[in-house]
Amino acid sequence: MGEKRPRSFYLLAAFFTAYVLFLYGPMFAIYILSFQGPDGGLTFPMNGVSLVWFGKVFSGSGIVDIGASFKRSLQLGLVVMALTVVLSVSAGMAFRRSFRGATFLFYVAIASLIMPSIITSLGIALEFRLLDDFIIKSGVGDWTTAMGLFTSGLGAHLTWTLPFGLLIMFAIFNRFDSRLEEAARDLGATPWQTFRHVVLPIILPSVVGIGLFGFTLSWDELARSSQTIGSVNTLPLDLQGLTTTVTKPDIYALGTLTSAVSFLVIFLALLVILVLQARQRRHGSDAGKGMV
Amino acid sequence: MSKSSKLNSRVSRRAVLKGAAGVAGIAAGSGALTGFPYVHAADPKVLRYLGTAVNEGDEISKKCLADTGIKIEYITATTDDVTKRVITQPNSFDVLDTEYFSLKKLVPSGNIFALDAKKIKEFDNITPVFTKGQLPNGKKIGDQGTAPWKVLYLEGANSKTFSKTPTEFVTLIPTVYNADTLGIRPDLIKRPISSWTELLNPEFKGKASILNIPSIGIMDAAMVVEAGGQHTYADKGNMTKAEIDLTMKIMTEAKKAGQFRAFWKDFNESVNLMASGETVIQSMWSPAVTKVRSMGIACTFQPLKEGYRSWASGFCVSKAVTGPKLDWAYEFVNWYLSGWAGAYLNRQGYYSAVLSTAKANMTADEWGYWMEGKAAVGDIKAPDGTILEKAGATRDGGSYDDRMGAVACWNAVMDENDYMVRKWNEFIAA
Amino acid sequence: MMLVFALFFLLPLLFVTIVSAWDYNEYEMIPAFSLRGYSDTFEGCIADLPNLCTILKTYLKTLKLCLLTWVLTLLIGFTVAYFLAFHVRSKTWQIVLTLLCTIPFWTSNVIRMIAWIPLLGRNGLVNRGLEGAGLIHQPVEWLLFSEFSVVLALVHLFTFFMVVPIFNSMIRIDKRLIEAAYDAGATGWQTLVNIVIPLAKPGIVIGSIFVITIVMGDFVTIGVMGGQQIASAGKIIEARLNALQFPAAAANAVILLGITILIISALTRIVDVRKEL
Numbered sequence: 001m002g003e004k005r006p007r008s009f010y011l012l013a014a015f016f017t018a019y020v021l022f023l024y025g026p027m028f029a030i031y032i033l034s035f036q037g038p039d040g041g042l043t044f045p046m047n048g049v050s051l052v053w054f055g056k057v058f059s060g061s062g063i064v065d066i067g068a069s070f071k072r073s074l075q076l077g078l079v080v081m082a083l084t085v086v087l088s089v090s091a092g093m094a095f096r097r098s099f100r101g102a103t104f105l106f107y108v109a110i111a112s113l114i115m116p117s118i119i120t121s122l123g124i125a126l127e128f129r130l131l132d133d134f135i136i137k138s139g140v141g142d143w144t145t146a147m148g149l150f151t152s153g154l155g156a157h158l159t160w161t162l163p164f165g166l167l168i169m170f171a172i173f174n175r176f177d178s179r180l181e182e183a184a185r186d187l188g189a190t191p192w193q194t195f196r197h198v199v200l201p202i203i204l205p206s207v208v209g210i211g212l213f214g215f216t217l218s219w220d221e222l223a224r225s226s227q228t229i230g231s232v233n234t235l236p237l238d239l240q241g242l243t244t245t246v247t248k249p250d251i252y253a254l255g256t257l258t259s260a261v262s263f264l265v266i267f268l269a270l271l272v273i274l275v276l277q278a279r280q281r282r283h284g285s286d287a288g289k290g291m292v
Numbered sequence: 293m294s295k296s297s298k299l300n301s302r303v304s305r306r307a308v309l310k311g312a313a314g315v316a317g318i319a320a321g322s323g324a325l326t327g328f329p330y331v332h333a334a335d336p337k338v339l340r341y342l343g344t345a346v347n348e349g350d351e352i353s354k355k356c357l358a359d360t361g362i363k364i365e366y367i368t369a370t371t372d373d374v375t376k377r378v379i380t381q382p383n384s385f386d387v388l389d390t391e392y393f394s395l396k397k398l399v400p401s402g403n404i405f406a407l408d409a410k411k412i413k414e415f416d417n418i419t420p421v422f423t424k425g426q427l428p429n430g431k432k433i434g435d436q437g438t439a440p441w442k443v444l445y446l447e448g449a450n451s452k453t454f455s456k457t458p459t460e461f462v463t464l465i466p467t468v469y470n471a472d473t474l475g476i477r478p479d480l481i482k483r484p485i486s487s488w489t490e491l492l493n494p495e496f497k498g499k500a501s502i503l504n505i506p507s508i509g510i511m512d513a514a515m516v517v518e519a520g521g522q523h524t525y526a527d528k529g530n531m532t533k534a535e536i537d538l539t540m541k542i543m544t545e546a547k548k549a550g551q552f553r554a555f556w557k558d559f560n561e562s563v564n565l566m567a568s569g570e571t572v573i574q575s576m577w578s579p580a581v582t583k584v585r586s587m588g589i590a591c592t593f594q595p596l597k598e599g600y601r602s603w604a605s606g607f608c609v610s611k612a613v614t615g616p617k618l619d620w621a622y623e624f625v626n627w628y629l630s631g632w633a634g635a636y637l638n639r640q641g642y643y644s645a646v647l648s649t650a651k652a653n654m655t656a657d658e659w660g661y662w663m664e665g666k667a668a669v670g671d672i673k674a675p676d677g678t679i680l681e682k683a684g685a686t687r688d689g690g691s692y693d694d695r696m697g698a699v700a701c702w703n704a705v706m707d708e709n710d711y712m713v714r715k716w717n718e719f720i721a722a
Numbered sequence: 723m724m725l726v727f728a729l730f731f732l733l734p735l736l737f738v739t740i741v742s743a744w745d746y747n748e749y750e751m752i753p754a755f756s757l758r759g760y761s762d763t764f765e766g767c768i769a770d771l772p773n774l775c776t777i778l779k780t781y782l783k784t785l786k787l788c789l790l791t792w793v794l795t796l797l798i799g800f801t802v803a804y805f806l807a808f809h810v811r812s813k814t815w816q817i818v819l820t821l822l823c824t825i826p827f828w829t830s831n832v833i834r835m836i837a838w839i840p841l842l843g844r845n846g847l848v849n850r851g852l853e854g855a856g857l858i859h860q861p862v863e864w865l866l867f868s869e870f871s872v873v874l875a876l877v878h879l880f881t882f883f884m885v886v887p888i889f890n891s892m893i894r895i896d897k898r899l900i901e902a903a904y905d906a907g908a909t910g911w912q913t914l915v916n917i918v919i920p921l922a923k924p925g926i927v928i929g930s931i932f933v934i935t936i937v938m939g940d941f942v943t944i945g946v947m948g949g950q951q952i953a954s955a956g957k958i959i960e961a962r963l964n965a966l967q968f969p970a971a972a973a974n975a976v977i978l979l980g981i982t983i984l985i986i987s988a989l990t991r992i993v994d995v996r997k998e999l
Contacts, residue, residue, distance in 0.1 A: 008910060012805040016819075019802050022878065023826050026837040029847055030829065033840060041587045042560065043568035043840045044847070087726065105727070107983065112731045113935040114982040116956050118963055119975040123734025125380035126741070132383055145383035159731045164883075164932065171890040171925045205813055206890050209820065213886060216827045223942065226373045231340045231384045233367060239832040241368030245345035245579075247560035252837070255829035262825045266818060273814050372964040379966060397966045498863060504950040506961060547951060554867045554949025564836065568843050570866070713965045714762060718776040720961075721783065721953035 027259065034252035042249060053253035066238065066254065073235035076149055076157065077218045083154075084161040084214035085207060091162075092169025093195070096176075109163040117223035120159055125227040128152050147230035156228040157221055161214040168213065172206045337362045337620050342378075343389025344371050346559060346579075347468055347605065351675060352633055360627050362620050370558060371505070378403055378610075387621055388608040393438040393507070393703040395463055398608070399452055405609040406446045406461035411622045414629040414646045415462075421696055422466045422604065422645065423458070431697050437511065437529020437704030440466060440604050465625050466645040468637045469604030471695045475566060475576030479590040488512075488519040488598050491573060492546045501565055501574035504555035506716040508703055510536070511601055512575045513543045515700070519598045529704030533711055540715045544722045566591060575601075578641040581688070582680055593688040599700030600689075606645065638662050639675050643692065665691030741972045760973045780953040781981070787869065787944065787954065788937040791876040795933050796926065798877065799884025803925075804918070806885070807892035808900075823882055831879075835946050838875065842866040867949030875947040876937055883936070884929035891925030892918070927993045931986055938982045955981075 033040075037048025057066070095102060112120070128147045135146065146152070180202075184194040200207075222236045229237065239251060337360075341348070345368045353364040367385055369377065375394050377384060382403035390398065398404055409415045419428060422440045426432050435442075445455040446463055455461075476485050481496075491500055491512065502509045514528040517539055525535055546552065553571045556562040562580045565571045567589050576593065584591040607628070609621045627633070634644030635653035639662065644650040651659055660666035665687060672681040689695045706712055763777055802823075810816050826834070841847050842865040849861040864870055895918065903913045919926075941956030955978050962971035 009809045012801065012809055015801055016805045019798060019881070020822060023823060023882075025878070026834050026841050027826050027829065029837040029840040030833065032847075033837070039587055041563065041567045041583075042836055043564050043843065044845050044850075047587060107987075108727050108732065110931065110935065110986050111735070111979060111983060112727065113932070114939055114979050114986075115731075115735065116939040116941065116959050116975055116978065118941075118960065119738055119972065120731065120734060122376070122380060122963070122968070122971075123731075123736075123738045126737045127734050129380060129383075145381065147381060147384060155726065158726050162726060167928045167931060168887050168890060171887040171928050172894070174891050174924045175894055175921070205817065206893075208817070209886060209890070212820070212824060216824055220827055220831050222831065226369070227376055227380050230381070231342075231365070231367050233369070236830045236832050238368055239830050240370060241345050241373075243345075243558045243560035243832065243836070244368070244370055245348075245559050247563070247836075251833050255833045255837075258829050259825055262821075262828055266821050266825075270814070270818055277814070375966060376963065379968075504945075506965065552949065552951060555951065557945075557950065560836070564839050568839055569845055570839065570843050709965060710762075710967060710970070713961055713967060713970075714776075717780070717953070717958050717961055720951060720957065721776050721779040 027255070030252045030255045031259070033249055034256040036249040036252070040249060042247060042252070053248065053250045054257065056248070056250040057253045057257060066235070069233055069235045069238040072149060072232060073219055076153060076234060077215045079150065079154060080157045080161055080218040081211045081215040083158060084165045085211045087158075087162060088165030088169050088210055088214075089203075089207060091166050092173055093199075095166075095170070096173055096178075109166050112159045113163045117160070117221075118226065121156060121224045121227040124152050124156050128228075145230060147228065149229060149232055149234075152228040152230065153225060153234070156224045157218045160221055160224055161217045164217060165210050165214055168206070168210050172203050176202075337616075338365060339363070339386045339617070339620055339624055340365050340367055340384070341387045341389065342367045342369065342374055342385035344369065344374060347389055347637070349636060349675065352636060355632055356624065356627055359632075360623055362624050362627075364624070382610050383612045385610055386613050386617060387624060388610060389467075389605060390464065390608060391603055391605040391703060392440045392443055392464060392466075393603070393705050395443045395454075395608075396438060396705040399443075399446070399454070399463060402452060403611050404463060405611045405613060405618075406449045406451070406463065407465060407609060407622075407625075409460045409462045411626075412462070412465060412629070413626050414649065415465075417646050417648055418466060418629075419645060419647055421469070427693055427697055428647070429693060431693070433697060434599065434602075434700040434702070436525070436527045436700065437601075437702035439702045440464075440469075464606045464608045465629070466604055466606040467628055467633070468606070468642045468644060469602065470578055470642050471600035471602045471689070471699050472575060472577060473596055473600050473689070474573055474594050475562075475581045475584070476592050476594050477566065477569070477572040477590060478592050480569065480572045485573070485594050486597055488515040488596050491575075492516050492520075492542070492551055494549065494551070496551070496573050498550050498553055499570070499572045500551050501553055501556055501562075501571045503562075503575055504557040506713055507705055507709065508601075509555065510539055510543070510712060510716070511701060511704065513539050515598055515601065517542055519596075528701045530706050531708060531712070533708055536706075536708060536712050536715055540719050544719050547719065548722065582641050582674075586674075586678065586680060595689040595695075595698070599698040600695065601701055601703065602696070602699040603703040636675050639673075641687075643696070647692075661685070661687060663692045665694060738972045739976055741969055760977070762970060763974055763977065777958075780958055781955055783952065784938060784954045784956075787872060787876070787952075788934055790873050791880065791937050792930060792933050794873065794877045795881045795884045796930065799881045799929060800888055800922075800926070802881070803885045803888035803892055803922075807889050807895075823885070827882070831942075835875075835943075838871065838947065839866065842871060842874075867947070867951070869948070869952060871947040872944050872952060875943050876940070879943060880933050880936060883932040887928040887932070888922055888925040891922045891928075895921045923993050927989060930989060934985060934989075935982055938985075939978060 033042065033044070033046070034053055035049050035051065036046060036053060037050045038052045040047035091105075125147075128145070132145050132147075180198050181194050184198045189197070220236060221234070222240060225234050225237055233241065242251065339362055341364050343366070348366045348368060353366065357363050374388070374390060375397060378388060378390070378398050379401050395404070420426050421433065422444060425435050425439060425441050443454050443463060445457070445459045446461040447453045447455045447459065449461055451461070454463075474485070474488070474491060490496070491502070502512045510531075511528050514525055514531070517523050518525060518528070522542070523535070523538055525531060531539065554565060556565055556574065559577065559580055562574065562576055563583050565574065566576070566580075567584050567587055578593055581591050581593040607625050609618070613621055629646045629649065631646070631649030631653040634646055634650030637644045638650050638654060639658060641662070651663075654662075657669045658672065661668040661672050661681070667686050668681055668683050670683050671679045672685065674680050764775065806816055806819060810819060839846065843849070844861040844863070846865070848865060849858070852858045852862065899917055900913055903917055908916070939956045941954060941960040944952055944954045945957060945960070955974070959971050959974045959978070962974060
């Protein structure tokens with residue numbers, strides 16, 4: 001570091017802090033209210049202070065198995081994340097050379113963003129209904145439905161995450177210096193080698209970003225899943241379903257726990273990275289520099 | 293599918309344990325879900341139960357498993373999502389928990405199975421509120437709106453037409469119902485409330501709320517209009533276009549004047565609005581009032597002189613259900629009506645469909661408090677053991693006969709529903 | 723990718739479009755060609771002149787909310803992205819700060835929405851704080867269930883959608899360009915206007931596409947934060963759907979799609995995000 005920060009740094013840092021505080025605004029209410037007393041509700045006033053709601057999250061008593069839907073959402077989110085990254089990066093690469101249907105694909109992606117999620121959801125449900133009818137008619141016994149978490153549910157989520165992934169790829173490849181690739185090709189690298197050793201390292205942090213974005217979008221997705229998920233719900237759907245009856249502060253406790261665990265993981269990861277960097281500096285090695 | 297999804301969850305649990313191997317596990321899991329062969333041999337009796345969380349009790353499913361060996365898998369969704377799923381994916385559930393007024397929309401889709409009344413053991417003991425529109429003591433009750441007996445029977449096993457006279461083909465077996473009215477915060481209002489007109493009283497500007505379901509919200513408004521003597525409806529649950537215009541005009545004026553704080557769309561929102569003091573008067577459900585009260589906040593389920601707006605729900609079976617599953621569905625419904633579940637519902641402040649069996653499963657004190665309007669002798673407890681009311685309390689609105697006897701209308705879908713929804717959108721945009 | 727879209731978007735979209743041209747009555751839809759879903763939507767648009775009809779009023783309101791949200795998310799998002807891209811120097815810290823902004827989104831929106839009441843309500847944290855500080859004597863009512871709260875929640879949700887693409891196009895800017903500008907005597911402001919903004923334009927447009935498309939179709943946030951009393955294009959569709967009037971809902975969705983595509987294509991006409999790939 002060493003060199004002095006300009007004044008604008010502190011102004012912007014203050015702005016950023018304010019933005020983060022704003023982001024966490026409702027979260028503070030959640031954090032505080034998750035320590036609500038046993039008779040307390042979801043709003044102020046606080047009715048005593050206790051940890052009972054944290055216990056409730058773990059004991060899993062309740063109508064729906066939050067733990068199970070948590071895992072389901074996590075699985076779905078991770079698969080969506082992986083597919084979003086792979087498909088977005090390859091589509092992003094493809095768009096750098098113009099191909100037939102490029103404009104069409106671009107507008108389809110945009111349209112997929114615009115279409116209200118509930119309508120997309122409904123359309124997918126109709127499609128699978130027809131598919132089911134077709135399968136049953138063609139004589140497969142005991143067929144119930146092709147709908148499920150990793151068929152229609154996954155598809156629905158991808159129509160939501162892919163447009164984001166694709167458009168962010170546009171931002172990433174914007175003014176990407178193609179001379180680097182040409183140089184690699186001139187040195188006899190195969191297209192895959194060029195991608196693997198030249199392009200990927202440069203865009204890697206952004207690609208990680210897309211993955212994170214994809215996961216977050218899928219994790220929090222509600223309307224698109226509502227008609228496409230079949231007979232098992234994702235976490236947001238279960239939580240929303242729960243609001244149709246007596247809802248207790250255990251959902252806040254879940255929120256507090258999620259945040260706490262995320263903070264812990266990030267803090268630990270940061271610690272590891274800093275320690276590794278310090279060690280690298282000590283050993284004077286430049287391997288992996290610029291990787292993190 | 294239940295088979296393979298179970299396998300899937302087993303795979304995933306292991307995957308989660310392994311942590312780093314997570315992604316591989318998921319890949320395996322997704323493969324299992326699409327391609328796993330269906331095995332019949334050790335099939336457990338599983339029913340997929342689609343409904344809102346209101347009637348889905350953990351205790352109910354546990355007790356049901358213990359009594360009948362049927363495992364209930366709850367699929368919880370909002371009221372709106374439930375009805376949509378019935379239309380779009382009849383294959384994703386077996387038993388459906390829905391309200392009578394939805395039937396007018398659901399039956400034409402052809403996705404509802406006509407149940408055989410003869411296979412329902414307690415069918416003849418179901419309260420006459422459903423079958424004849426009268427109390428057990430013979431008193432006739434309000435029949436405006438989509439009253440259950442209007443949509444209870446079908447003309448034939450595959451018919452989509454409701455029969456006016458009893459047949460053996462039943463659309464929906466009633467389980468739970470109630471009489472709704474306004475909930476109020478007596479500590480903030482500080483004066484007696486006795487009429488529906490108070491909902492639109494400017495005194496409560498910015499502190500009133502109604503339900504955000506157009507077909508029900510408009511009926512609450514109609515109760516107000518009629519109570520204020522502006523118009524008498526032939527049927528509040530089936531208005532003419534002119535009546536819709538009139539009601540919406542009054543609602544629009546109230547909205548423009550800032551009468552409503554918010555419209556609530558689920559149980560939890562109604563509790564939060566009331567408990568936080570955002571609203572002091574709003575249409576509400578009985579257990580929601582109980583919930584607010586159990587937080588130590590004064591809240592009354594206020595009986596009003598014009599009467600209650602009632603609703604009823606129960607079980608439908610998906611047309612996609614066949615074979616042994618259908619038998620389990622009948623077994624489940626029969627179990628549900630056999631008393632234990634009824635008592636459970638009664639203790640939450642709802643009413644159960646077969647009164648005699650529920651009574652046998654409740655203490656005399658519980659029955660006296662919830663059903664007969666008597667003062668509680670001991671503390672009244674919720675099914676989970678928390679104290680709802682102290683000894684000496686009486687229920688708002690009194691006994692079953694007093695409350696159900698004062699029903700003025702039922703939740704409904706109108707013949708002019710399409711027009712009404714258009715007007716509702718206009719009302720929101722105003 | 724095309725396959726995914728074909729299977730899970732284009733085909734469903736086709737069904738939706740077909741359904742939008744079906745006839746329907748109060749209780750069911752009838753598979754016969756009819757444009758009633760469309761004509762009903764524009765009911766009274768000519769008859770009611772000079773007053774605006776429902777659909778126009780609704781779209782005006784939606785556009786207003788959309789515009790406000792867009793301006794605010796752009797300003798905040800740009801500033802945040804600028805800070806992250808130019809002032810946070812190590813990649814590690816960039817990632818950590820990004821994650822910090824992502825964590826709130828890992829608590830389900832269903833829960834976060836509920837939490838606005840205890841934050842902004844009559845007895846909420848903000849009102850309590852203001853009263854405690856002696857700034858107000860009566861709780862401020864317009865904090866919740868108003869256009870203010872709708873825009874606030876939308877900005878809260880979607881600023882990050884602006885940050886990500888803008889940040890990504892900013893880190894592509896060659897730092898030497900900016901140094902050169904300074905060396906040539908440009909002020910910070912001049913550098914910003916003449917170098918950073920033009921070069922970050924694709925990111926800005928992409929972020930704008932995200933925000934505009936989502937807000938145009940939103941009904942959940944506008945519904946909850948507006949106390950279900952504020953009209954939006956998405957909300958009309960939702961009301962129709964919940965009444966199970968699928969053809970009308972589908973027709974409205976097709977209209978919404980058409981209008982928003984027009985906005986977006988106008989936007990991409992100004993800046994072609996695909997030109998400089």
